[in-house]
Amino acid sequence: QKNLNILSPDQIQLAKMLLEMGQSHLFNHWSEPGQHDEEKRSFFDQVSKLNASYPGGLASYIQNARRLLADSKEGKNPFDGFTPSVPSGEVLTFGDENFVKFEEAGIEEVRNAAFVLVAGGLGERLGYNGIKVALPSETTTGTCFLQHYIECILALQEASCRLAQGQCERQIPLVIMTSDDTHARTLELLESNAYFGMKPTQVKLLKQEKVACLDDNEATLAMDPVSKYRIQTKPHGHGDVHSLLYSSGLLNTWHDAGLKWVLFFQDTNGLLFKAIPAALGVSSTREYHVNSLAVPRKAKEAIGGITKLTHADGRTMVINVEYNQLDPLLRATGYADGDVNSETGYSPFPGNINQLILNLGPYIEELTRTHGAIPEFVNPKYKDSSKTSFKSSTRLECMMQDYPKSLSPSARVGFTVMDAWLAYAPVKNNPEDAAKVPKGNPYHSATSGEMAIYRANSLILRKAGVEIADPVKATFNGQEVEVWPCVTWKPKWAMTFAEVRSKVGGSCSVSQSSTMVIKGRNVFVEDLSLDGALVVNSIEDAEVKVVGPVHNKGWFLEQVDHKDTSIPEEIRIRGFKINKVEQLELNYTEPGKFTYKS
Numbered sequence: 001q002k003n004l005n006i007l008s009p010d011q012i013q014l015a016k017m018l019l020e021m022g023q024s025h026l027f028n029h030w031s032e033p034g035q036h037d038e039e040k041r042s043f044f045d046q047v048s049k050l051n052a053s054y055p056g057g058l059a060s061y062i063q064n065a066r067r068l069l070a071d072s073k074e075g076k077n078p079f080d081g082f083t084p085s086v087p088s089g090e091v092l093t094f095g096d097e098n099f100v101k102f103e104e105a106g107i108e109e110v111r112n113a114a115f116v117l118v119a120g121g122l123g124e125r126l127g128y129n130g131i132k133v134a135l136p137s138e139t140t141t142g143t144c145f146l147q148h149y150i151e152c153i154l155a156l157q158e159a160s161c162r163l164a165q166g167q168c169e170r171q172i173p174l175v176i177m178t179s180d181d182t183h184a185r186t187l188e189l190l191e192s193n194a195y196f197g198m199k200p201t202q203v204k205l206l207k208q209e210k211v212a213c214l215d216d217n218e219a220t221l222a223m224d225p226v227s228k229y230r231i232q233t234k235p236h237g238h239g240d241v242h243s244l245l246y247s248s249g250l251l252n253t254w255h256d257a258g259l260k261w262v263l264f265f266q267d268t269n270g271l272l273f274k275a276i277p278a279a280l281g282v283s284s285t286r287e288y289h290v291n292s293l294a295v296p297r298k299a300k301e302a303i304g305g306i307t308k309l310t311h312a313d314g315r316t317m318v319i320n321v322e323y324n325q326l327d328p329l330l331r332a333t334g335y336a337d338g339d340v341n342s343e344t345g346y347s348p349f350p351g352n353i354n355q356l357i358l359n360l361g362p363y364i365e366e367l368t369r370t371h372g373a374i375p376e377f378v379n380p381k382y383k384d385s386s387k388t389s390f391k392s393s394t395r396l397e398c399m400m401q402d403y404p405k406s407l408s409p410s411a412r413v414g415f416t417v418m419d420a421w422l423a424y425a426p427v428k429n430n431p432e433d434a435a436k437v438p439k440g441n442p443y444h445s446a447t448s449g450e451m452a453i454y455r456a457n458s459l460i461l462r463k464a465g466v467e468i469a470d471p472v473k474a475t476f477n478g479q480e481v482e483v484w485p486c487v488t489w490k491p492k493w494a495m496t497f498a499e500v501r502s503k504v505g506g507s508c509s510v511s512q513s514s515t516m517v518i519k520g521r522n523v524f525v526e527d528l529s530l531d532g533a534l535v536v537n538s539i540e541d542a543e544v545k546v547v548g549p550v551h552n553k554g555w556f557l558e559q560v561d562h563k564d565t566s567i568p569e570e571i572r573i574r575g576f577k578i579n580k581v582e583q584l585e586l587n588y589t590e591p592g593k594f595t596y597k598s
Ligand code: UGB
Pocket: 118, 119, 120, 121, 122, 123, 177, 179, 235, 236, 237, 238, 265, 266, 267, 268, 302, 303, 304, 305, 320, 322, 323, 352, 353, 354, 399, 401, 426, 428
């Protein structure tokens, strides 16, 4: 009461709401007016932010928390009444006629798409000190994830607009969801690299806010451990992306500009864009409102499983069941062994790689109804089995892939399964944890993420007719991986299999220890026999043909130890560095037609 006259009318309203919601403890220790007034006002700035950034405000947050905490205390199964079964979706095989057809359809559509990268997570499992999008996706060229993603989007934009025969000026929008943990560093990375070639107006950063922490089952808001005038906060999860997009007004702007698709993706999957054209082709051909990308999943692998859930009352939905919930759900519903591999060597439930393609029209309709609120969950760590107190404060969380949960059963929700070697190699685990991954399961480390890029590029070239030597096995940071030739190309060289095929001709071969880097759109390799390192740089208007044998000492992977702090962190977490001994480097900086023949 005594402090009322230092507060604005809005702040008084917020204080009333907190008192009505049983949060009087937040004010118990408040000092006399005239003392700590600045801190009191900044407390209300924080409350106002927490209130504005949650659909329905803080009062809703507290109500939702009480309901979910009560359910959790009771041990209520979130899938109560639902029986899981294996769903059917579009299963694609890289390079076959069907795949090529979907890729063509995807390229046609992609100029009508917007991309949304969720990059608010700090990656605690990886333990890297920087932001994850700044990590090199591979160290042959040192291209970081964000640069790679942007160059892929620009290459898709060019390829799609070419099909529109000069009728298309579209600049595909990119939204990046950041958080307080990643925002400043993401902006700095973009600004210091001229947005990696995108127009700054093409890129929009939306920062997610954290949510209030909860001390007990009554949803008592937790005080910050260091300030008596601050509420403790923690991240709310990637599901925030929907409410942020809704409140930004961008969805309507996109719709008015004629866009049809929104593609969501995560921070460290260097393969993902190899799967995008075909997956978007599936969305447009099958007219899916929601299309999730999936890969065959090893049982118990730490990625969610796409599952069909059928309720006793007849309702069905196809939805991601998170990795920690799938096994208990299966055990509770008649699958005595839980989440186990079938005779194929994989779980029958495809793995969700959290790449979602949403049809913009129905997405806007749904968000107009929900304002982007996504079903939440709470995961308190209880002190004991009475479940009355927590080891540390908790908070509500939400996941972007839970968006379909609130859709009506008539919504067209599908999924597309791709080969894992083509579509999925995230960098999530630190070297120690990766080395402990059970044999046969993917490491999801910086080591495996980089090796997967070389393997995918090698396999794509093989499928295009290039003779690629078999890989050798090597162990880096305690992880045994296949080492393929280190092949990379800029996205503008080829974004689809048909493009790759059109750029390699005759009888080409690449030895196992070779490196090939193609940095130019119009580079053609013909009857190339590569044993060593070859780097081709060329400008857009140069048409370059590389023919014949290229032999030199090449580049080598040299072991490094992840504990050796004299080596930069982004290198040592891979367990190797590239020793560049000798290469043939071809540079074409003038327009024209050129042939290199050794
Ligand atoms: N992220 C945010 O932007 N904000 C947040 O508050 C949290 C994360 P993780 P997770 O594909 O491999 C997901 O931590 O959540 C961003 C799926 O839920 O890498 O453990 C963050 O920056 C799971 O079903 O993954 O698991 C990153 O880009 C499975 O599909 C992204 O969200 C798994 O990813 C994912 O965050 C997978």
